[in-house]
Amino acid sequence: MISGLIGRKIGMTQVFTEDGTMEAVTAIEAGPCTVTQVKTADKEGYNAVQIGFGEAKYISAPEQGHLGKLGSFKHLREFRVKDTADVELGYRVDVSLFQPGDLVDVSGISKGRGFAGTVKRHHFAGGPKTHGQSDRHRAPGSIGAGTDPGRVLKGQKMAGHMGDQRVTVKRLKVVKADPDRNLLLVRGAVPGAKNSLVEVRKSEAGD
Structure with a gap:
């Protein structure tokens, strides 16, 4: 079963x-992917699913060979899964994967702050x-x-470069999942600037 989606941070x-x-929430345009x-574990040594998000205007020849007739995608990401039996090429995933009350992990590239001193970067007194x-x-x-x-x-x-890292x-x-608008509302802040790419995964027990 697929455990995550690629999305775009809209804002808070x-x-x-x-x-x-x-409640303060972050709106994410998640999928469809x-x-x-x-x-599969037999062929690659582990179970995972690669999904595509966003339409690309141009893709390279190797990407065309990889994607075939599935389309042209701007972003490709891989998600580890326990079992791939119910997943096949071309399968579409949307925000109905999540339900209100679910806990998710959101990954993105934090805002770049440039060269920062120790007070700002490490909270020195x-x-x-x-x-x-x-x-x-x-x-x-x-x-x-x-x-x-x-x-x-x-x-x-x-002192040194601050931000612009995967967080x-x-x-x-x-808080809310709206498949009709591909909209996901999560409580709190998520990494990155507006319109930046994020990955939303279901939280695993014990995280």
Whole structure:
């Protein structure tokens, strides 16, 4: 059984529940997706399903050979599955895969923040604002010891490029699934900017 969809983040809004509680939700245009490849443990060593999302204007010759008559898709993603017996090429998947109350994991590329200092990037407290300080307010402070070890240890939190990385937010609750509009509402925020690509998977027990 397929466990996820490819979608596009539309943005955030708010909804009211039956008891009048307001919830912040993220709207995702999820699917419809088409199965473009089925991988089995016997042939590839593991069970997985590749699905396509979004229509591509141009695709390369290797992609044409891979997709055949299934169509031209802008995005292809692979989802691990436990069993591929009920999945075949050309099978279409939409948001009816999810029901209100389900828990999902959403993956996407976070917003790029450019070169950021330690206060913004790693939430350092910064230095004192007074008592002789003139230019150390947002400095990182000491980054290592002296003679021993005589170097900066790997992994030291320092200034650098922030964001533009793959991020997964786990166990978000599905508030609404609308197959007619390919719309999925999940509680809370998901990674990425508006119109960015996201992957929505059913959360596994124990995540």
